[in-house]
Amino acid sequence: MVEIFVRQPTGEILLAILLPVCLIDTLMSSLLLLAMNFHLMGPLAVKASQTETWSLAMEGQTRWLTNQLGQAAESTLFTAYVQMEVLEKSWVPSSFSNPTLPPSLRDLIAISLTTVCAAKHNRSFNCSCLPGHGWNASICLHHDPCHRLNFHPCNYIIFHHPNIGYCQLLPPVPGNLNLNPALPSPGSTLTLAMLLSHEATQLSWYLQPVRKQTPEMLQPGTQVYLSAEHDRVVLTITNVSIDWAGRYACRFVSRGFSWELHQLVKVPLQANDVLRHPRELSVSCNAFSGFQLRCCFPSINLSYAASWSPQYLPNTTALLSRTPGTQCLTLIVPSCPENDTKYTCKVQSPGLDPVSIPISISIIRDQDTTCPQDSLGGDWNVTKAGYVAQIPCPMNRIGMIERHCGAKGVWGPINSSCTDVKLVAMFHRAQLLLAGQGEPKRKVPQLMTQLRKHVAAVSSPSDLLALLDTVKILAQVVTRARIELNCKTLEDFLKATNDLLELDPNSIWAPAQAQVPSVSSAILQAVESLGQSLHPNDHPFYLTLPNVQLQTELLEPMTPEDYSVSFSTHPPLRAKISRHALAELAWKTGHVSITSMVLNKLGHILPMNYGQGLRDLLYAPPGLVLSSSIKDDNQTVTKVEIIMDFGGTEGIPTCVFWDHNLFQGAGAWSKEGCETRMGDTSSTTQCICLHLTSFSILMSPHSVPDNWTLTLLTHVGLGASILALLLCLGVYRIVWRAVVRNKISYFRHVALLNVVLCLLAADTSFLGTSLLSLGPNSSFCLPVTFLCHFFYLAAFFWMLAQALVLGHQLLFVFHQLSKRYVLPIMFVLGYLCPLGFAGTTLGVYLPQGKYVREDTCWLDGKGGAIYTFVGPVLVIVGVNGLVLAMAVVKLLRPSLSEGPQIEKQQALLGVIKALFILMPIFGLTWVLGLAILKDRGNKFSHYLFTVLNTSQGIFILFFGCLMDKKVHEALLKHFCCIPAVSTVSLQATNGMSDLECSK
Numbered sequence: 001m002v003e004i005f006v007r008q009p010t011g012e013i014l015l016a017i018l019l020p021v022c023l024i025d026t027l028m029s030s031l032l033l034l035a036m037n038f039h040l041m042g043p044l045a046v047k048a049s050q051t052e053t054w055s056l057a058m059e060g061q062t063r064w065l066t067n068q069l070g071q072a073a074e075s076t077l078f079t080a081y082v083q084m085e086v087l088e089k090s091w092v093p094s095s096f097s098n099p100t101l102p103p104s105l106r107d108l109i110a111i112s113l114t115t116v117c118a119a120k121h122n123r124s125f126n127c128s129c130l131p132g133h134g135w136n137a138s139i140c141l142h143h144d145p146c147h148r149l150n151f152h153p154c155n156y157i158i159f160h161h162p163n164i165g166y167c168q169l170l171p172p173v174p175g176n177l178n179l180n181p182a183l184p185s186p187g188s189t190l191t192l193a194m195l196l197s198h199e200a201t202q203l204s205w206y207l208q209p210v211r212k213q214t215p216e217m218l219q220p221g222t223q224v225y226l227s228a229e230h231d232r233v234v235l236t237i238t239n240v241s242i243d244w245a246g247r248y249a250c251r252f253v254s255r256g257f258s259w260e261l262h263q264l265v266k267v268p269l270q271a272n273d274v275l276r277h278p279r280e281l282s283v284s285c286n287a288f289s290g291f292q293l294r295c296c297f298p299s300i301n302l303s304y305a306a307s308w309s310p311q312y313l314p315n316t317t318a319l320l321s322r323t324p325g326t327q328c329l330t331l332i333v334p335s336c337p338e339n340d341t342k343y344t345c346k347v348q349s350p351g352l353d354p355v356s357i358p359i360s361i362s363i364i365r366d367q368d369t370t371c372p373q374d375s376l377g378g379d380w381n382v383t384k385a386g387y388v389a390q391i392p393c394p395m396n397r398i399g400m401i402e403r404h405c406g407a408k409g410v411w412g413p414i415n416s417s418c419t420d421v422k423l424v425a426m427f428h429r430a431q432l433l434l435a436g437q438g439e440p441k442r443k444v445p446q447l448m449t450q451l452r453k454h455v456a457a458v459s460s461p462s463d464l465l466a467l468l469d470t471v472k473i474l475a476q477v478v479t480r481a482r483i484e485l486n487c488k489t490l491e492d493f494l495k496a497t498n499d500l501l502e503l504d505p506n507s508i509w510a511p512a513q514a515q516v517p518s519v520s521s522a523i524l525q526a527v528e529s530l531g532q533s534l535h536p537n538d539h540p541f542y543l544t545l546p547n548v549q550l551q552t553e554l555l556e557p558m559t560p561e562d563y564s565v566s567f568s569t570h571p572p573l574r575a576k577i578s579r580h581a582l583a584e585l586a587w588k589t590g591h592v593s594i595t596s597m598v599l600n601k602l603g604h605i606l607p608m609n610y611g612q613g614l615r616d617l618l619y620a621p622p623g624l625v626l627s628s629s630i631k632d633d634n635q636t637v638t639k640v641e642i643i644m645d646f647g648g649t650e651g652i653p654t655c656v657f658w659d660h661n662l663f664q665g666a667g668a669w670s671k672e673g674c675e676t677r678m679g680d681t682s683s684t685t686q687c688i689c690l691h692l693t694s695f696s697i698l699m700s701p702h703s704v705p706d707n708w709t710l711t712l713l714t715h716v717g718l719g720a721s722i723l724a725l726l727l728c729l730g731v732y733r734i735v736w737r738a739v740v741r742n743k744i745s746y747f748r749h750v751a752l753l754n755v756v757l758c759l760l761a762a763d764t765s766f767l768g769t770s771l772l773s774l775g776p777n778s779s780f781c782l783p784v785t786f787l788c789h790f791f792y793l794a795a796f797f798w799m800l801a802q803a804l805v806l807g808h809q810l811l812f813v814f815h816q817l818s819k820r821y822v823l824p825i826m827f828v829l830g831y832l833c834p835l836g837f838a839g840t841t842l843g844v845y846l847p848q849g850k851y852v853r854e855d856t857c858w859l860d861g862k863g864g865a866i867y868t869f870v871g872p873v874l875v876i877v878g879v880n881g882l883v884l885a886m887a888v889v890k891l892l893r894p895s896l897s898e899g900p901q902i903e904k905q906q907a908l909l910g911v912i913k914a915l916f917i918l919m920p921i922f923g924l925t926w927v928l929g930l931a932i933l934k935d936r937g938n939k940f941s942h943y944l945f946t947v948l949n950t951s952q953g954i955f956i957l958f959f960g961c962l963m964d965k966k967v968h969e970a971l972l973k974h975f976c977c978i979p980a981v982s983t984v985s986l987q988a989t990n991g992m993s994d995l996e997c998s999k
Contacts, residue, residue: 113130114129114130114133114166114167114168114169115127115128115129115130115133115165115166115167116128116130117159123160124158124159124160125158125159125160126156126157126158127156127157127158127159127165127167128155128156128157129155129167130167132169132170133167133168133169133170134154134167134168134170134257134258135154135155135157135165135167135168135257135258136165136168136256136257137154137253137256137257137258138256139157139165140154140157140258143157143158143159143165154258168257170257171255171257173259173261174196174197174198174200174254174255174259175194175195175196175197175198175200175250175252175254175259175261176194176195176261177192177193177194177195177248177250177261177262177263178192178193178194178195179191179192179263179265180192180193183266183268183351183352184240184265184267185240185267185268185353186240186241186242186267186268186269186270187239187240187241187270188240189236189237189238189239189240190236190237190240190244190265191234191235191236191237192205192234192235192236192248192250192263193232193233193234193235194232194233194234194235194250194252194261195231195232196231196232196233196252196254197231198254198255199254200233200252200253200254200259201252201253201254202251202252202253202258203228203233203250203251203252204217204250204251204252205217205218205226205235205248205249205250205251206218206248206249206250206251207244207246207247207248207249207437208246208247208249209243209244209245209246209437210242210245210246210300211242211243211298211300211325212246215247215249216432216437216438216439217438217439218235218436218437219436219438219439219440219481220436221433221434221435221436221437221480222434222435222436223237223238223239223244223435223436224236224237224435224436224437225237225238233250235248235250237436240267241267241270241273242267242269242270242273242298242300243432243437244265244267244437245265245266245267245300246264246265247262247263247264247265248262248263248264248265249261249262249263266349266351266352267352268349268352268353268354268355269297269298269304269347269349269352269355270355271355271357273297273298273355274295274296274297274345274347274355274357275295275296275297276293276294276295276296276345276357276359277293277294277295277296277390277392277400278293278359278389278390279359279388279390280359280360280361280362280387280388281293281359281360281361281362281387282361282362282363282364282370282382282383282384282387283336283337283361283362283363283364283381284363284364284370284382285336285363285364286366287382288335288336290332290333290334290335291333291361292330292331292332292333293308293330293331293333293343293345293359294328294329294330294331295328295329295345295347295357296326296327296328296329297326297327297328297347297355298325298326298327299322299323299324299325299326299327303349303350304327304347304348304349305347305348305349306320306327306329306345306346306347306348307329307345307346308329308331308343308344308345308346309343309344309346310341310343315333315334315335316331316332316333316334317331317332317334318330318331318332319332329345331343331345336363337361337363338363339363340360340361340362340363341360341361342358342359342360342361343358343359343360343361344356344357344358344359345357345359362384362387364382364384368384368385369384369385369407369408369409370382370383370384370385370405370409371383371385371389371405371406371409371410371411372409374411376411376414377401377403377414378391378401378403378414379391380403380411383403383405384405385405385406385407385408385409386405386406386407387404387405388402388403388404388405389402389403389404389405390402390403393416393418394418396420396421396422397418397419397420397421398418398419398420398421398424399416399417399418399419399462400416400417400418401414401415401416401417401418402414402415402416402417403415416460416462417462418460418462419460419462419463419466420454420457420458420459420463420466422454422457423454423457423458423463423466423467423470424466426447426450426454426467426470427466427467427469427470427473429443429447430447430469430470430473430474430477431473433447433473433474433477434473434476434477434480440477440478440480440481440483441481441483444474444477444478444483444485444489445485445486445488445489445492447470447474448474448485448489448492448493448496449489449492451467451470451471451492451493451496452492452495452496452499454467454470454496455467455496455499455500455503456499458503458508460508461508461511461512461515462512464503464508464509464512464519465512465515465516465519467500468500468512468519468522468523471496471523471526472522472523472525472526474526474530475525475526475529475530478529478530478533479529479533482634483533484533484534484535484536485530485533485534485535486534486535486538487534487535487538487541490530490531490533490534490538490541490550491543493530494531494543494545494548494550495545495548497527497547497548497599498545498546498547498548500523501547501548501599501600501601501602501605502546502547502601505601505604505605509605513605513607517607517663517666517848517849518665518666518667520602520605520606520607520667521606521607521658521660521665521666521667524599524602524606524625524627524658524660524667524694525660527597527599527627528597528627528629528693528694531550531595531597531627531629532593532595532629532631532636534552534593534595536554536591536593539552539553539554539593540552540553540554544568546600547599547600547601547602548597548598548599548600549567549568549569549597549598550595550596550597551565551567551595551596551597552593552594552595552596553565553593553594554591554592554593555582555591555592555593555594556590556591557587557590557591561579562576562577562578562579563576563577563579563582563594564576564577565596567596567598569598569600569624571624571646571647572645572647573598573624573626573644573645573646573647574644574645575596575626575628575642575643575644575645576642576643576644577594577628577630577640577641577642577643578641578643581640581641582640584640585630585632585637585640586632586633587632588632588633588635589632589633592630592631592632592637593630593631594628594629594630595627595628595629595630595631596626596627596628597626597627597628598624598625598626598627599624599625599627599694600623600624601623602625603621603622603623603624603625603696604621604623606621606625606658606667607663607666607667607668608621608669609662609663609666609667609668609669610668610669611659611662611668611669611670611671611672612670612672613671614654614656614669614670614671614698619654619669619698619699620698620699622656622696622697622698622699624646624696625658625694625695625696626644626694626695626696627693627694627695628642628692628693628695629692630692637692638691638692638693639690639691639692640690640691640692641688641689641690642688642689642692642695643686643687643688644686644687644688644689644695645684645685645686645687646684646685646686646687646697647684652699653676653685653697653698653699654671654676654697654698654699655671655674655675655676655685655687655688655689655695655697656669656670656671656674656695656696656697656698657669657670657671657672657673657674657689657691657693657694657695657696658670658693658694658695658696659672659693663849663850664849666849669696669698673689673690673691674687674688674689674690674695675687675688675689685697711770713946713947713950714770714946714950715767715770715771716950717946717947717949717950717951718763718766718767718770718950719767720950720951720953720954721759721763721950721951721952721953721954722760722763722764722767722953723953724953724954724956724957725756725759725760725763725953725956725957726760727957728756728953728956728957728961729753729756729757729760731957731961731962731967731971732749732753732756732961734970734971734974735966735967735970735971735974736749738966738969738970738973739964739966739967739970743817743819744805744809745966746819747802747805747817747822747826748802748805748806750823750826751798751799751801751802751805751826751830752798752802752956752961754794754798754830755795755798755799755802755956756953756956758791758792758794758795758798759791759792759795759952759953759956760953761787761791762787762788762791762792762795763950763953765784765787765788765791766784766788766857766858768784769781769784769856769857770856780857781852781857782846782851782852782857784857785851785852785857785858785859786838786842788857788858789837789838789841789859789868789869790834790835790838791834792869793833793834793837793838793869793872793873794830794831794834796834796872796873796876796877797829797830797831797833797834797872797876798826798829798830799876799880800829800876800879800880801825801826801829801830803879803880803883803884804829804883805817805822805826806883806887807883807886807887810883810886810887811886834872837868837869837872838868840868841859841865841868841869845860845864845865850864850865851865
């Protein structure tokens with residue numbers, strides 16, 4: 001191919017010819033004449049009054065004869081580049097399709113325009129192609145596009161020199177874009193498949209959502225998946241929603257040109273996209289002043305029509321209002337409905353499935369229980385019992401303020417989910433970025449820059465949760481995309497973290513943590529992840545803030561010294577990694593980066609959860625948390641020895657790290673892999689840990705007692721108690737009929753027998769878990785904990801039943817108790833009540849991960865589950881104490897008229913004696929248990945509690961069973977075969993009976 005440029009001095013016309021060499025002589029004269037006569041082509045006549053300059057490129061087709069070969073006439077396509085000045089804006093491209101050519105150009109049978117360029121003031125040219133033509137991919141690569149968005153195809157090009165390129169005729173499209181399904185439903189999977197007929201390179205996907213004016217690049221994420229074969233490229237999007245509706249584009253290079261194929265995807269609205277207010281409403285017709293119902297849906301490019309039904313309601317008015325990004329349809333009902341009515345807001349776009357949102361209206365009748373009108377925290381109208389009243393959030397906040405009306409017509413607490421609009425929008429952008437919509441390397445720094453401004457807008461726990469969720473998602477995006485942050489972006493994030501730690505822990509952090517227990521652990525994990533994502537070129541980097549201090553360093557493999565870092569904290573903190581530990585690293589890239597960060601006040605925000613081995617002490621919240629990380633070739637090193645010195649320690653220190661996996665993701669302090677030593681001075685503590693994470697030091701004023709001794713005492717005591725309880729059951733089997741001759745004795749021994757059964761079951765379960773070393777992770781630990789809780793409680797409730805029977809006989813002397821009524825009441829009190837406590841505790845604390853202790857199969861003391869046992873026990877001990885006091889008063893001042901019969905009196909004395917001996921023992925046991933919960937460092941309390949608690953079966957055998965006179969008499973009768981005529985005769989012949997027994 002030969003390129004020839006011809007310039008005509010008078011017309012500023014440049015002619016470029018690209019054609020085979022053999023045709024040059026044949027067509028030269030025709031093309032020159034064509035260029036000289038362009039001024040005759042109608043609308044292109046030059047007018048001096050206009051100043052706009054255009055450059056035009058065209059292609060033509062000429063017919064020539066090869067007379068020498070005697071062949072028929074043929075047509076040959078060639079491209080000519082003609083540069084001219086068009087000083088008139090009224091020209092139209094169609095003038096070049098079939099212009100009237102002079103006779104001298106009879107061999108030129110067609111001419112068409114391909115390229116239009118506009119000259120700019122900076123002497124550059126913005127050039128574009130007309131339909132059917134395009135820029136070669138090499139030209140696109142070496143010239144700037146007019147629009148700098150990566151999404152925009154190569155349609156417009158800027159040329160900075162007079163040698164302007166031209167568009168070429170496009171070949172057939174080398175691909176086909178298919179959509180499946182044609183109309184995806186919300187929650188389904190969307191598939192876009194590109195079928196290629198030629199080899200393609202530089203393929204990328206874009207989406208211009210219906211809610212946005214600018215397109216977004218699609219990359220692999222939690223919802224976006226890309227796959228490619230030699231002739232098929234597939235884009236898959238899972239869990240489709242309205243966020244994934246819009247115009248999809250696939251860009252690629254094939255056959256020397258850049259291509260862009262489009263597909264429009266529509267997704268119907270789903271119920272979650274439509275907000276209704278209220279969800280339900282109860283109205284009183286007696287004080288009716290009208291009500292309004294509202295449903296709001298996104299304001300997007302698709303046209304949605306909304307309507308309310310039923311449509312026959314009289315005097316109702318529907319009004320449509322628009323706000324940025326949202327449009328709402330409000331139904332105004334001025335008159336009270338006759339009956340309960342369900343209103344439905346229907347939202348639909350042509351060709352899409354409709355969405356129906358119901359709102360139930362309940363009429364308050366005269367006999368209905370209601371909550372009165374109230375102005376606490378808002379304008380609460382009269383509400384029917386059992387319903388939830390709702391009021392909208394203030395301006396620029398999203399959510400709802402709710403208040404439940406109780407069954408008895410009492411208002412419940414106010415619950416607000418109102419969240420700042422900008423925080424919700426930022427969280428939504430972060431979600432889409434994680435899903436795969438957008439470029440993480442470009443958008444993460446933008447969001448990081450906005451973080452500090454949004455921290456200042458946090459005014460409620462819901463705001464904090466939204467912001468922390470955004471930070472957590474950004475950390476996931478950075479980790480997933482392996483983004484390396486620059487120092488400016490990291491500094492923006494750390495400043496926002498510093499402001500986060502300044503938020504009020506009581507009014508902001510504590511309520512947020514009550515809703516999401518893992519929130520503070522998650523933010524620590526995000527800070528750890530983002531803190532070690534600094535680009536290697538930005539090392540070293542130092543930042544000192546009130547609550548955050550960061551130091552990074554890039555080490556070479558031949559570093560002869562230890563790595564050490566110190567922080568100007570109070571108390572001072574130092575960390576060191578020996579050069580021998582560093583030498584064991586892989587050094588894949590020839591260097592490693594070490595990041596050390598200290599966080600202040602975070603220890604007070606983290607939940608005081610303790611892992612195995614830390615549950616026997618109470619600790620003060622740690623003030624400083626040290627986070628260290630090592631990265632080698634973008635891989636995080638987790639196992640390396642680190643030595644830390646914590647200064648200003650008082651009390652007994654314990655080196656710990658924060659384990660994010662404990663307590664079902666809520667995290668806890670653990671001491672696994674850490675050793676505590678005394679520092680260089682008496683006021684410092686040295687922690688040596690074999691792994692890297694977030695470290696701190698826990699301080700306790702007391703030490704833990706010898707666990708081995710306590711374990712031995714527990715095993716021996718429980719074994720003896722179980723044998724005593726079995727012996728007690730054997731005694732009852734022998735003497736039962738002899739000791740239950742009157743109702744008082746019957747009720748007493750029934751209660752004592754059930755106490756024995758409950759303690760036997762509980763002690764056996766507890767001893768079994770201890771002997772088998774069943775840890776909290778065992779599948780048997782949870783049921784054993786529940787059974788121990790239930791049976792120990794049941795034992796105390798049966799003792800309460802026994803005391804209540806005694807109290808009744810002391811207060812109502814002449815009132816005879818009936819077995820028919822008393823026994824069912826005793827069984828309900830003895831078994832159903834403890835079952836209710838145990839079941840409720842399981843249902844409340846198990847989902848929170850605070851039911852079972854970390855170190856043994858018993859109720860968790862930190863989360864509060866243990867108090868569902870200790871509380872009822874202490875109440876029962878108190879009630880039984882009152883009954884005993886009343887019994888003592890009665891016995892000291894007896895009334896002859898009210899005195900019971902001699903047999904009853906002896907039975908009552910037996911009950912009083914047993915309770916008087918046993919109850920202080922049982923009460924003292926659990927009072928000591930409560931004391932240990934408050935002060936776990938008292939060594940004597942631990943031993944006394946263990947001895948008394950494991951010896952309850954022995955006390956019951958001796959003081960509740962064998963020391964009873966009737967039991968004693970029945971046993972003598974059974975083993976010595978001596979009939980006892982009466983109690984008096986037994987006492988009279990007691991010595992003889994003993995003598996005969998000894999024989």
